[in-house]
Each structure stands twice: as C-alpha cells, then as structure tokens.
Amino acid sequence: MPDAPHPTDFRLQVRALSFAYPGQTRRVVDLWSQDFGPGLVWLRGANGTGKSTRLKLLAGALAPQYGSAELQGCDLLRQPLDYRRQVAFVGAEPPPFEHLSPSEYFGFLSGLYPRAAVADWQQHIEGFGLQPFLGQPLRSLSTGTQHKAALAAALALNTPLLLLDEPLNALDAASLAHLRQALARAAEARDRLLLLVSHEELGVAPSACVELSA
Numbered sequence: 451m452p453d454a455p456h457p458t459d460f461r462l463q464v465r466a467l468s469f470a471y472p473g474q475t476r477r478v479v480d481l482w483s484q485d486f487g488p489g490l491v492w493l494r495g496a497n498g499t500g501k502s503t504r505l506k507l508l509a510g511a512l513a514p515q516y517g518s519a520e521l522q523g524c525d526l527l528r529q530p531l532d533y534r535r536q537v538a539f540v541g542a543e544p545p546p547f548e549h550l551s552p553s554e555y556f557g558f559l560s561g562l563y564p565r566a567a568v569a570d571w572q573q574h575i576e577g578f579g580l581q582p583f584l585g586q587p588l589r590s591l592s593t594g595t596q597h598k599a600a601l602a603a604a605l606a607l608n609t610p611l612l613l614l615d616e617p618l619n620a621l622d623a624a625s626l627a628h629l630r631q632a633l634a635r636a637a638e639a640r641d642r643l644l645l646l647v648s649h650e651e652l653g654v655a656p657s658a659c660v661e662l663s664a
C-alpha cells in the first residue's frame with residue numbers, strides 16, 4: 451500500500467493550460483499539463499517556446515483562456531486570492547510600486563504573505579549588498595539593483611511557489627554567489643518549489659528539468 455502523503459509535501463498540478471496573446475490566434479501555451487514536486491526545477495526551451503508566458507500564467511499575472519492550475523489544493527481560477535498568496539514572481543520587468551524604497555516594498559508585501567520573514571529579508575539584503583539602497587525609491591536605482599531588491603523580497607516571502615525569470619542575468623559576482631546559495635537550498639526543500647527560466651547555466655544541480663519543444 452503506498453505511503454499517505456506527508457502534510458508538508460508540495461504539489462503543483464498544471465492542467466491543459468492554454469493561452470494566446472490578445473489579437474493573436476496562435477496559442478503560445480497550448481494544453482500544457484505538468485505535475486511538479488518540490489525543489490528547484492529548471493524550465494528550458496528555445497527562444498519563443500513560451501517559458502516566460504508560462505511563469506506569468508502560473509503567477510496569475512496573465513489569465514488563461516482554457517485550463518487551470520492547482521497549487522497546494524488551491525485553484526488558480528476558482529480561488530485566485532488564496533492561490534496568489536502562495537506565489538511570488540520576479541519577471542524581467544522592474545518591480546511594481548516604483549515609488550517605494552526596497553524596505554517599504556518588502557514591508558508592504560510582508561503584510562500580504564503569511565510566511566514572509568524579516569530575518570530572511572535581512573540575510574538577502576546582506577547577500578545582495580542592498581544596504582546602501584534601502585531608503586531610496588526603486589525607480590531611482592539601477593536596473594540591476596532593482597532586480598536584486600525584487601529577488602531579495604521574493605525569496606524572503608517564503609511562498610510555497612517561487613517563480614523566477616532569468617534571475618541570474620546582470621548580477622555582480624557576489625550577488626550571483628548569493629543567489630546560487632539560495633538556489634542550492636531550494637533544491638533541498640521538500641515543502642516548496644522554485645521554478646525558474648534561465649538561459650544561463652545555474653551553477654547548481656536542479657532537482658529536475660522540464661524541456662519545452664518548439
């Protein structure tokens with residue numbers, strides 16, 4: 451008889467998720483079904499295979515025309531607030547709320563996400579060298595510094611699902627080393643998933659790779 455699932459086990463089920471951008475007939479994501487367990491999963495594929503679009507769909511930032519996803523028993527479409535409280539996403543765009551400083555940005559988000567941890571935020575501030583920028587509006591910071599602030603905040607929210615789009619891009623050596631430590635920890639986790647898209651080598655062993663074909 452199979453073991454009963456452990457209460458902390460992680461589960462994301464994607465079912466027939468389908469999406470075409472407005473005004474286009476071609477579906478960039480077409481009936482995508484996939485089961486994900488915990489750890490660090492690398493979503494790979496050639497340019498234009500819809501990797502970024504898939505992360506945005508799973509983040510709830512784009513609405514699918516068909517299909518859905520279930521995260522820890524919460525349905526993306528039927529329970530959107532409960533679902534989104536379990537997801538953090540860092541895309542290619544600068545973080546929203548550009549008038550806020552990194553400290554205010556994390557303070558705002560930590561009120562929305564139940565597992566956000568100030569101690570983790572401080573550890574990522576240090577790892578990404580963000581101390582000098584904590585009080586400055588995000589919009590006044592360089593693109594790389596904004597990206598690091600977004601990564602630090604997303605990592606410190608400790609959501610069951612963390613989605614990162616090209617997180618290694620444009621990072622200085624010390625920040626890259628810090629992010630790689632975080633990726634290595636994510637690969638060991640049993641109660642959460644870090645799903646990432648990267649054209650760069652990760653520098654750590656992922657738990658699994660998902661290869662998309664054109």
Ligand SMILES: Nc1ncnc2c1ncn2[C@@H]1O[C@H](COP(=O)(O)OP(=O)(O)OP(=O)(O)O)[C@@H](O)[C@H]1O
Binds near residue numbers: 478495498500501502
């Ligand atoms: N906002 C948008 N409006 C219309 N089409 C879009 C939009 N964003 C992406 N696309 C199109 O959707 C397709 C998939 O794009 P997406 O960025 O998801 O692919 P990707 O696999 O992440 O690509 P890459 O490896 O180049 O980053 C592409 O053909 C792209 O031109």
